[in-house]
Amino acid sequence: MDFVNKLDTDTSLSILSCLDDPSDLVRASAVSRSWRYFVIKHSLSKNLCFKLFHQLTCVDRVIETSNEESSSGSSSISLIDDDTTLLEREHRAFALLAKGCTSSPIRSCVADAIIASSTDNFPAESILNTLDERDKIGATPSYWSSTGHHETSVPETLLYKLKGDICVVPEFSIHPFQAYFQSGTPIYSSHYVRFRLGHLDNNSQKKNNYVWTYTSQQFPMAQENRLQNFKLPEPVLCIGGYMLVEFIGRVQTQETDGLYYICVAHVRVMGRSLAKSFRLVDPDESGKFGLKVVSYCDPKEMGETEEEEVGQRSFRQMNNLDQLLNFLNRHPIDVEYVWPESDDDAESDGEV
Structure with a gap:
């Protein structure tokens, strides 16, 4: 029937x-x-x-x-x-x-780092360093550092763009930086971390006006040199493709100046990005938006290949000349060039 x-x-x-x-x-x-x-x-x-x-x-x-x-x-x-x-x-x-x-496949969802609330030494300690999983590139330490403060209550934020206007995010990961080059190898974590997801309101009169449609709970951070995972109670849909990481409460002072700093080696977000299927159209402060279908291909077949992901991890910091120069300034590479001898040099030395 x-x-x-x-x-x-x-x-x-x-x-x-x-x-x-x-x-x-x-x-x-x-x-x-x-x-x-x-x-x-x-x-x-x-x-x-x-x-x-x-x-x-x-x-x-x-x-x-x-x-x-x-x-x-x-x-x-x-x-x-x-x-x-x-x-x-x-x-x-x-x-x-x-x-x-x-x-759809669960992959890294962070596309780019936009801005930090403060930076101690730019570009050596830029937010762009947090996109790389390594805490050292060659002999150069790779991390973001806030400016120092006497008060432990001064917060810091890091702003990121995700891969796509729509992403399903189940968890976040933060790796505090351990200053292995300082006495006592201190770890500059924060007491707590909180995450916000949302979109940029292009219709607002204010420049760079972000509307946060989701705010997580405060997660306690451990003062440990490892990638710390913060799982949400349930997966959250990020509409708009922007993420704000808030660090609340300072823990560690620097021996040289007695100020409190927060330093991060790596920020990671794993989730499902629908960048190749959908776009947002005209999101506003009320939260309303248009949903544009870019492709009806199977989301399972729309993921990046492993080679593409590796390439993006390696070069996402070098989208333009300014970023390339910043990268070289942050991580100077000492290369000793050995020039081949020309025929004229060989003849002058009596060699055949």
Whole structure:
């Protein structure tokens, strides 16, 4: 018996709403014309996205890159409703979004470091150093350092751009820096760390006005030289692609000046980036935004290859000439060149 045709609408909705796997909803919409009509008309893919991540309720419109994509995959059944095109577009987009948020590859999500609240010695102790997993590059230490303060309560922040406007983030990792070149090899961690996720409000009159749609709890940090993981109670959807790391409370003084510093060797965010599938359109302070579909390819097939990831880790600090020069200033490389002897030099020395 086809229960969708035999049962009342509320009962059929109760049954199909139990499907919590995006792939199952897509399969359900392919069973028959009547099932496809039911899934699309009642926005089951959209409702599943809202159930997975409440932040998606802020989507006020879905945009496709071309009319061809809008017409591709359209149902052969005829929906008399004027909202037919909108419902089908939302079904395709939210089905892809739900699948991407739950099954796309988990990879490093940090694309670039933007700015630190303070820097002690620039560019040697720049925030860009935190993108590299190493605490030393050659013989040069690689870390970010805040300026020093007498008060332990002065906070510090690091701002990053993630890979894509939409990322699912389950955890963050911070590696405090141990100053192995100082007496006692002190570790300059903070008492606590907190994370904010959000977007840049391009419509604001203020320059660089960030809207933080998620703020984590305060996590205690250990004064230990290791990568410390901070797992969120549940994965969070970052809408907008910006992350702010807040360091709260200073622990370690520097022997030479008696001031408190915070130093970080590496910041890492692992998650699911949907950069190759979606873009945000005109997010504002109210949180509303448009969702633009860039590609309908399977999110599992859209991840970076291992070679691409290695290349990005190696050269993400060198996107332009200024960054390359900063990198060389932070990590000077002493190279002794050995020039081959020319034929003229060989003849002058009596060699053949």
